[in-house]
Amino acid sequence: MSTALLSVSDKTGIIDFAKELKNLGWNIISSGGTAKILKENSIECREISEVTEFPEILGGRVKTLNPKIHGGILAIRNKTDHIEQLKRHGIGTIDIVVVSLYPFEAAINKIPKPADKKIDQNVIENIDIGGVALLRAAAKNYKDVIVICDLNDYKVVIKNLKNNSITEELKLALAAKAFRHTAYYDSLISTYLTYEKFPMQIAIPLRKLSKLRYGENPHQEAALYSNGIEQDKSVVISAKQLHGKELSYNNYLDLEAAWQLVHEFNNPACAVIKHNNPCGCAESTDIKDAYLKALDCDPVSTFGGIIAFNKAVEKDTAVEVSKLFVECVIAPDYSKEALDILTQKKNIRLLIQTIPYQEEKNSVEYRIMSHGMLAQDRDNQLLNEIKLMTKRQPTKAESEALDFAWKVSKHVKSNAIILARGTQTVGVGAGQMSRIDSLKIAAEKMKSVKHGLDERLFPLVLASDAFFPFPDVVEESAKVGVTAIVQPGGSVKDNESIKSADDRNIAMIAAGMRHFRH
Numbered sequence: 001m002s003t004a005l006l007s008v009s010d011k012t013g014i015i016d017f018a019k020e021l022k023n024l025g026w027n028i029i030s031s032g033g034t035a036k037i038l039k040e041n042s043i044e045c046r047e048i049s050e051v052t053e054f055p056e057i058l059g060g061r062v063k064t065l066n067p068k069i070h071g072g073i074l075a076i077r078n079k080t081d082h083i084e085q086l087k088r089h090g091i092g093t094i095d096i097v098v099v100s101l102y103p104f105e106a107a108i109n110k111i112p113k114p115a116d117k118k119i120d121q122n123v124i125e126n127i128d129i130g131g132v133a134l135l136r137a138a139a140k141n142y143k144d145v146i147v148i149c150d151l152n153d154y155k156v157v158i159k160n161l162k163n164n165s166i167t168e169e170l171k172l173a174l175a176a177k178a179f180r181h182t183a184y185y186d187s188l189i190s191t192y193l194t195y196e197k198f199p200m201q202i203a204i205p206l207r208k209l210s211k212l213r214y215g216e217n218p219h220q221e222a223a224l225y226s227n228g229i230e231q232d233k234s235v236v237i238s239a240k241q242l243h244g245k246e247l248s249y250n251n252y253l254d255l256e257a258a259w260q261l262v263h264e265f266n267n268p269a270c271a272v273i274k275h276n277n278p279c280g281c282a283e284s285t286d287i288k289d290a291y292l293k294a295l296d297c298d299p300v301s302t303f304g305g306i307i308a309f310n311k312a313v314e315k316d317t318a319v320e321v322s323k324l325f326v327e328c329v330i331a332p333d334y335s336k337e338a339l340d341i342l343t344q345k346k347n348i349r350l351l352i353q354t355i356p357y358q359e360e361k362n363s364v365e366y367r368i369m370s371h372g373m374l375a376q377d378r379d380n381q382l383l384n385e386i387k388l389m390t391k392r393q394p395t396k397a398e399s400e401a402l403d404f405a406w407k408v409s410k411h412v413k414s415n416a417i418i419l420a421r422g423t424q425t426v427g428v429g430a431g432q433m434s435r436i437d438s439l440k441i442a443a444e445k446m447k448s449v450k451h452g453l454d455e456r457l458f459p460l461v462l463a464s465d466a467f468f469p470f471p472d473v474v475e476e477s478a479k480v481g482v483t484a485i486v487q488p489g490g491s492v493k494d495n496e497s498i499k500s501a502d503d504r505n506i507a508m509i510a511a512g513m514r515h516f517r518h
Contacts, residue, residue: 003072004096006038006045007031007064007131009103010151017098017154018043024161029094031063032056051092064130073097073137077144096157097138098148101185102128105228108192112232117195127189135178142175143168149181188228197364198375204366209237215249222249234355235259239330242339244349251306251328251349258308259330261411263357265310267423270294271411273306277430281408283423288317293424295324298445306330310357313338332357379410384512389489389498394507397422398459398484402509405463406486410515416465417442417473419482421458426451435464436472443480459483465515467491471500478504488514 004026008014011034018028018038028045030038035047048063049055056063064070072094075082086093107126114120138147146157146166153174160166187203194202206225215222226237236255241247247255258273265283270290272280280297284290287309295302302324309331313321318338321329322345329342330351342350359380367374383406394402405420412418412430417438419427427446429438439462462477464487474497477485485501489510501508 002095003027003029003092004098005029005048005064005069005073005094005134006034006098007048007134008034008098008100009128009131010100011037013151013154014038014098015041015043017158018045020158020161021096024158026096032060061129064134067091069094070133070137073134073145074141075144076141094138094145096146096148097134099131099134100149100151101131101135101181102126104128104185105188108188109232113192119193123192128185132182132185135182139175139178142171146171147174147178149178153177184228197362197377202375210246212249212252213246220249224252232355233360234353234357236330236351236353238355239351239353242334242350242352243343244328244347247328247349254306255308255328255330255351257411258306259353261408262308262310263359264407264410265423268311269309271308272297272302273308274301274304277413278408278411278425278428279305280428281425283404287311287313288320291317291320295320296449296451297425297428299449302326313342315341318342379515379517381513382407382410382511387489387510387512389494389508389510390501390506392502392505392507394461394484394509395459397457398461398507401459401461402463402484402486405461406511409463409465410517412465412517414465414516414518416463416515416517418463419443419446419480420461420463421451421453421455424451424453424458426453426460435466435468436476439473439476443476446480455481461485463487465517467494467514468497469493471496473497474500474504474506474508478506482506484508486511488512490514 004021006014006018006028007030021028022043029048029051030045031048035045038045052066052068054066068091071086071091075086075093104126107123111120111123135147135149138145148157160170184205187205190203191205205228207228209224209226212222212224214220224237236252236259253276254273257276258271261271261278261281262269267283268285268287268290269283271278272294279301280294282290282293284293304325304327306328307326312333312335313331314335315337318341322341326348328349328351330353332353334352342348360378361380363378364375365378401420401422404423405418408418408425409416412428415432415435415438417429418425419442427442429442432438460481461484462482464473467488467490468474469491470493484507486509489512
């Protein structure tokens with residue numbers, strides 16, 4: 001008779017699976033907790049300790065780590081010497097191994113990673129040792145052993161057992177899944193326990209959330225994965241979709257950009273994103289006004305864009321949003337009236353992220369290259385000590401606008417130029433090879449819309465994500481009416497830009513920090 005070893009932390013479906021095995025004539029051996037539930041359901045099984053002739057010790061830390069278990073799994077059936085050794089030591093073969101590991105992922109989602117490196121003992125106890133060893137042993141010997149780590153495979157295996165159609169191809173697929181599962185499990189553990197920022201080796205835990213319709217283009221396949229360590233964060237991938245068709249690859253990229261930008265601000269703010277760049281952003285005293293001002297920056301480009309709000313969307317804002325074709329909206333909340341209005345539009349995708357936003361400190365971001373990966377600190381800082389570069393200081397109104405424009409500049413692809421009045425963008429130039437071209441684009445965007453702002457109350461300011469290698473940006477900015485500039489400073493030709501600004505009575509400050517975004 002064939003033998004199956006069942007040792008599962010998650011008992012879902014195990015009773016029905018075990019009954020099917022018994023009906024097919026299989027013997028079952030099982031660990032303590034699993035054996036208990038099987039016997040309570042009148043399913044005959046032998047406990048591990050009966051097979052090993054050794055009790056579970058150390059509070060269950062050691063139970064399956066025994067030659068009589070691993071020998072029965074790892075023996076190659078067509079090797080005579082392997083079978084003779086099993087007989088000599090009284091070891092029976094084990095032909096199916098079913099394991100679900102201790103719930104380490106659930107444990108760390110309940111207990112955030114401590115800053116003081118004092119790891120909670122409950123987390124440590126949820127690191128599975130024996131279960132991982134069982135899965136790896138069975139997966140290594142997949143030609144002779146069926147390994148199951150996913151309860152969704154119970155029915156597949158039973159169906160094929162009944163039809164005598166267990167193929168090597170199926171066993172290989174189950175083995176590969178087991179190795180992926182243990183690799184993911186170990187990556188969760190290593191990531192949680194590691195405090196070194198850039199260790200010599202890293203393993204990033206990624207779990208597939210969904211298959212996407214396609215990638216950036218229809219001929220590219222795509223999928224969405226989640227980092228299991230960060231499920232409790234206020235991020236786009238953990239947001240709940242309330243309405244609309246499934247999100248695309250590009251939707252996720254733009255939603256991420258919008259969500260990050262809008263949370264630069266404490267007051268009600270709105271960001272409108274197109275192709276990963278803001279085509280409008282504004283901060284105001286209420287969400288509706290922030291939306292209208294963000295839209296006003298570039299209403300043509302906003303068509304088919306992504307909108308993010310940092311405060312709840314109410315009825316009056318929803319009425320305005322519903323007038324425009326929008327791909328996605330994400331917000332921390334919606335009133336019932338707002339949802340009633342927005343859900344009347346069939347194709348709009350509505351997302352809600354209720355987890356309070358907190359900027360991630362000391363976190364690392366990754367970017368894939370061909371056969372490699374880049375890693376860096378997230379750009380969580382805003383500026384160093386502000387330094388006045390020109391003779392004239394910015395006015396209070398200019399300072400407020402400069403602060404706003406500088407925050408937006410962090411989220412615009414370099415070379416980036418932002419023109420702003422008050423806390424409203426009026427022109428955005430993004431992603432150009434020449435900084436002067438970015439300024440020209442921003443100026444053209446500004447000229448194409450009559451913003452109707454009183455220039456005495458809302459002077460025009462400029463923010464540049466990097467320093468000026470030449471004074472040309474200062475010269476051109478004066479032609480469009482800029483009265484104050486913020487830039488990182490640090491160019492060898494700073495003096496030329498400063499003189500150009502002084503000659504034109506433009507106030508200019510250095511933020512002491514650049515914000516390239518590639």
